[in-house]
Amino acid sequence: MDATDQTPRRMKNVEQQYIAEQNGVIANLDKDERLHELVSKIVRDNVYSCPYEPERMVITQLDEKGATHGWHWDDYSLALVWILDAPPPETGGVLQCVPNIFWDKEKPDVLRFFLKNPIYSYHFGPGQAYLMQTSRTMHRVYPLLDNEHRRLIVNFAFATEEDMRSDISHERVEALWEPT
Template structure:
């Protein structure tokens, strides 16, 4: 499904992409769900993260496929509800055509007042070029991040969201996740949520 939306919880940063949602992956595939819940993978991620990495308790956020395919497509500046994302890069253009990851670690998400631009003044922005076949683990609840807008080419990824032990004891709302992956009437009308 094609998306063109923004969210006040992330300072109205844009999301322009196509995606395949968790339910569609579950309905039509078995490899991604099996890899996601692999005990060996979870143990390895825990060693890398330095703490237990757990399956996300909110199923729609466990895994999705996203594709940026048009000039200007981006997954704009945002934080994730849960602590970790494991991103499998299937396809990505050279950095001069966009599609690379930018992040600002050590940030805090206040959904009522995100102050996205203020984060850039207080912390450096780090940029990382990606190539097909790359895989990265990011701390996504305390790292403001985005995919730099495409000018040419295609970026195709599988995103797997995981929780920390602390996530299991927090109140977590899912308005941006639900709006992005499930869509809304406003989105279909081309409005900002």
């Protein structure tokens, strides 16, 4: 991906439009006012469903050796990630992040951040969730190390008041949906 210094994306995604068409639990969670209130309370800011529909929610699966969601930042401030299935940590698929790093889309220079900052790694199992400040945290999912396990997640993107006032471009997300 050009926008993130050529970091790899090897994953399978279900786009927001297909999730919404099913009108099931996942699509309805995105509209649930109680979820928005909870996230708002945690981050002490008003949050909104991501205004850019392709980034609002996505299901992502990593299911083969080398599958990864490489180093990146998200366009909108927050992501609530629900883990549906996860490999044991010794087989990869763990979240790694470098917090408090701002994305310069013109010159991402990912290597520079590794040289100056620690990389934190976290394992989340099935049934767990995490809320992350993704626009200011460079993050990735460590590649899977075998073909026997998978990582399956649902990601909800949330916008803050600041995001709603900003002119956010979407080239990274648009590149994800381009045919390969």
